[in-house]
Amino acid sequence: MTTAAAAQEDMPDDVARALKRARTLEWVTLGYLLVDVALVLLVSGNSQAMQAAWVQDLLEMVPPLAFLVTVRMVAKRPTRKHPYGFHQSFDLAYLFAALALLGFGGLLLVQSALSLIQAEHPSVGTVAVLGETVWLGWFMIAVLAAGLVPPLVLGRMKMKLAPKLHNKMLYADAQMNKADWLSSAAAILGVGGIGMGWWWADSVAAIVISLDIIQDGVKNLRGALSSLTDAVPNDLKGKDRHPLLGEVEDHLVALPWVKEVGVRMREQGQVFHVEAFVVPDSIDDATVDRLIDARHACLDLDWKIHDVVIVPTEQLPEPLRPDPADSA
Known part of the structure; x- marks a missing residue:
């Protein structure tokens, strides 16, 4: 080949x-x-x-x-x-x-x-x-x-x-x-x-x-x-956030066992590497099978998503936490 x-x-x-x-x-x-x-x-x-x-x-x-x-x-x-x-x-x-x-x-x-x-x-x-x-x-x-x-x-x-x-x-x-x-x-x-x-x-x-x-x-x-410098990926014009970031967040937060989601997406040439932090309703909900299924589903969203890491956590990393002003 x-x-x-x-x-x-x-x-x-x-x-x-x-x-x-x-x-x-x-x-x-x-x-x-x-x-x-x-x-x-x-x-x-x-x-x-x-x-x-x-x-x-x-x-x-x-x-x-x-x-x-x-x-x-x-x-x-x-x-x-x-x-x-x-x-x-x-x-x-x-x-x-x-x-x-x-x-x-x-x-x-x-x-x-x-x-x-x-x-x-x-x-x-x-x-x-x-x-x-x-x-x-x-x-x-x-x-x-x-x-x-x-x-x-x-x-x-x-x-x-x-x-x-x-x-x-x-x-x-x-x-x-x-x-x-x-x-x-x-x-x-x-x-x-x-x-x-x-x-x-x-x-x-x-x-x-x-x-x-x-x-x-x-x-x-x-x-x-x-x-x-691992900035948040934008579209080719460099003005708007790339829509795939929101698609990954929306998919994961819609899972019935997930309470909160924070996604970091890194641009590598023309593909993306995704790190998703999920806060489950309870620690027992984050089973291995569910994490594997969630990863495969994210990979299937678009060919540009080259790799996905899903991390169950008790609390989202600080940069990914919701801004209190947004909920006010």
Whole structure:
């Protein structure tokens, strides 16, 4: 069995198909970016906007590469040394991608701002085509314009798959793809500005692109740190608490022998580890069979619930106790 197949064997069929499609889309993204990087480099000349667009295209390879590598990592079975498995590899790769975006985006911002402050005047030369002299800027604009559509299409396709897989890296990659048109449009305006004699337009366009890269880095860093610091899991947008946490609580508290429930849920890549503390009506009610049945029922709620630990207790841990203000 290949690692890709092993990664899908515990998933429902529709989710496994979504993962397979996501892998295909990431390979297509890499292929497109390789062609785009080569073309942009070929015509970039002295334009800072073009050079910034080229760097951004290089950085956009990081998320799909990280996704493809991590999918193979999480397929590995848990070991004694790694009893929780390797699902959190997604979070580590997500963090690496965010730091790469922030670092290179900050470097581009400094370089572009210095060029603007020092009033550097970029020049775009000419090339001979079939005996005619043609301004190189037209080729730059053509390459950038051709690159407007593919990222939008790829981004939309990935955006549909990310919620089904609950994969933050795929979601962030989709957002970056969808927003890529802004960088291309800024670079087009920068090159066009050079042609019109506006020397500052090129540096301003490069600054816009660098700020877009930094914004992506900040968003991704927040998402990665949230998972790595065991914060309460949220949905992919990072605004609302993930509904599975409430579903587990509702299921357990509905059991006839359970008086009170507190649930801790830890996000590990695209799956969840659940620790549920249950206060039974009496200690005799928390039989082994009932605890086993409750655990299996929680696991059956959703494929994303990867492991469940149910702990009978006399009193809930302090962070999980109901807030008195809520009952007032």
